[in-house]
Amino acid sequence: MSNLTDRPERSGAIQTVSLSFYRFSRGIDRLWALAMMGAARLSLPRVPGIGFWKLLGSGTGEGFTPLPDTGVYAILAVWPDAATARQQTATAPIFRRYLARAAESWTVLLAPISARGKWSGQAPFSAPDTTAPAGPVAALTRATLRPHKALRFWRRVPGISKVIGSNPDVAFKIGVGEVPLLHQVTFSIWPDTRSMAEFARRDGPHARAITAVRDGDWFREELYARFTVIGESGRWGGDSPLRTIKGQP
Template sequence: MQTVTLSLFRFDSVAARLWAFGMMAAGRFALPRVPGLKFWKLCGTGTGEGFTPRPNTHVYAILCVWPDAETARNQLERARIFRRYRAHASEAWTVFLAPTSVRGQWAGVTPFQAQTPPETGLLAAMTRATVRPRRAFRFWSRVPDISSVIGADPNVIFKIGIGEVPLLHQVTFSIWPDADSMAAFARDRNGPHAKAIRAVRDENWFREELYARFRVTGERGTWGGVSPLAHNQGHA
């Protein structure tokens, strides 16, 4: 069963942050050599809750697609590039995901293979978009409103904004306790999220879009000194 992992790394010292920045280029040569790795993206993050155009030089992310959970766990533990990231990072956390639905493409391909819809348990939502340069200002003017609503939602368990290219390539990722709470956030027709979706369609903001949902199957490490999933359904 295809497994997707999102790994976050926090770098505190100036030397570590410079190393992580350099790996945004150097990592492109190392990741293709990792056995079993089918698709990968090196990403930076935004400041605050991550949904901002200002980069956070302390936090970086690696998104990976693996053929199965065993390969994912083995390579994340053993592959040299991931060991190097953990050695330089002050903190690292990985969430393991099983795709349940996907629509659209990422860099011209559909990286996730949708599998059996979840029955119960934690769910994650991911949106990825390539913003048309002439629409970037309009897009980023809406994002703070959406970010504040997500942050205030009592149901959201975890959220972060990441991206490959500042301003133009944006990924939002959030974890929810169940499908109902995730749908309730998106359903508010008068909220900033719904208004932004309508603007996407009416004003043709994006050149490429991908929307995916996942079942959360596990985690490794901590974030902010704790497990983000610890007070929800048990995941190893």
């Protein structure tokens, strides 16, 4: 795993969120990763400095489908600062076990810009009341679907995925979740806040889905968070996903 290539960080201890993705190619490693969706729950709380954390599976393709991908998993974790996040995602035994098994892995470090809503009854991200800095930004949405609304939600997903996939500004996108069909997380990285905001405001499948969600009360719980990207390590698809963003090394 390569050293983190960091962007300049704000002074002081800033809450840092790590999102680590792992791709497993061999069948035995995929079975191991599936089993760790339960077993890792015993190890993650013991990692020094870790706060809120979640084990996440993925859908097929780029994750925006209800069909699980048995080869891609992720760990989201909250840390008191970037130094702790950097050290523990690289050296903590549970993270090293994932790294040893994975055919490919990528970790991105994030500093919260804004957050509203709850995740498993908690508000996990502490966002300072400051203006978002220049540079790459990430968007994370998490929702618990009401079971009787799930079919309507998943009917909307192909259209949204197609629009995001055709947007040249998106550096990285993936759909993950804790429970297939019902607990869903979307994560995307954009060159700046302007491009992200333009997509959110643009009329199309995404905007219409948001309206339907509000009007139909589809979600039992939801969270929306924005982050500045402050570091990364590893590769995904053979390269850094941030490579496509102008100005990245």
